[in-house]
Amino acid sequence: xxxxxxxxxxxxxxxxxxVKCVSYLDSEENLQSLDEVFIRQxxxxxxxxxxxxxxxxxxxxxxxxxxxxxxxxxxALLGCKLLMPVEKLMKLPxxxxxxxxxxxxxxxTEEGRFLGKIREIFPTGSNDVYICDGGEREILLxxxxxxxxxIDTEKGMMVVRLMEGL
Numbered sequence: 001x002x003x004x005x006x007x008x009x010x011x012x013x014x015x016x017x018x019v020k021c022v023s024y025l026d027s028e029e030n031l032q033s034l035d036e037v038f039i040r041q042x043x044x045x046x047x048x049x050x051x052x053x054x055x056x057x058x059x060x061x062x063x064x065x066x067x068x069x070x071x072x073x074x075x076a077l078l079g080c081k082l083l084m085p086v087e088k089l090m091k092l093p094x095x096x097x098x099x100x101x102x103x104x105x106x107x108x109t110e111e112g113r114f115l116g117k118i119r120e121i122f123p124t125g126s127n128d129v130y131i132c133d134g135g136e137r138e139i140l141l142x143x144x145x146x147x148x149x150x151i152d153t154e155k156g157m158m159v160v161r162l163m164e165g166l
Contacts, residue, residue: 003038003046003083004100006030007061012075017068018053019077021061028056030090037063038083046083097151099128105158107132107141110149115139118158130158 007021025031031054040046053064063082068074089098099121107115107130116135121128121143128143141147141160150159 002086004086004089005040005081006037006084007082009039009077009080009082010060011078012071013062015071016064017070017074018062018064019068019074021063021082023057023060027090028058028061030084030088031056031061034084034088037065038085039077040081040083042079097153101153102130102151102158105151105153105156107135107139107158107160110159110161115160 006025007023009019009021011020012018013020023031034051034054036048036050038046038048049063049068050066051063052066055062068077086100092098102118102121105118107118109115114135116132116139118130119133120131122131123129130141130143130148132139132141139162147160147163148158149161152158
C-alpha cells in the first residue's frame with residue numbers, strides 16, 4: 001500500500017491523549033473519510049492507528065486515536081509523521097493534479113526539447129510554480145495555461161511553452 005505524508009504531530013492537546021498535527025494538505029476534505037491513519041516514527045517504523053475522532057482546522061487537525069488515552073502516551077507521538085493511503089485521496093476534477101502526480105514528470109517544450117524534470121512545487125498567491133531542473137539549467141514554470149500546455153501523467157510528461165524570459 002502506498003502512503004502519502006499528510007502532516008506531523010506537533011504537540012499534545014488536553015489530558016486525554018489527543019494530539020495536534022500540522023496539516024500538509026491543501027484540502028482537509030481528504031481527512032473526513034478516514035477511519036485510520038498511519039504514523040511514521042523517527043526510527044522509520046510505520047504503524048496504523050484507528051481514528052476515534054478528528055477535529056479539522058485550517059492548517060492543522062486534532063486527532064484522538066485508539067490506544068492513546070493519556071498525555072504520556074500522546075507524548076510518544078510528538079514529531080512523528082502522519083500518513084494516509086493514497087487510494088483514499090479524493091478524485092480531482094479533470095485537469096487538476098496532486099503535487100505527487102507532477103513531481104518527477106519530464107518537461108519538454110512544444111517543439112520536443114527536453115528541459116528537465118519537475119523537482120519541486122511551491123505555492124504563490126495566484127498560482128503554483130514548478131521547479132524544473134536536470135536540463136541545461138533550472139527553470140521556474142508558473143502553473144498557468146499560457147505556460148503549461150499539456151500534462152500526461154500516464155506518459156510521465158508535461159509539455160510547456162516557454163514565455164519570454166524563462
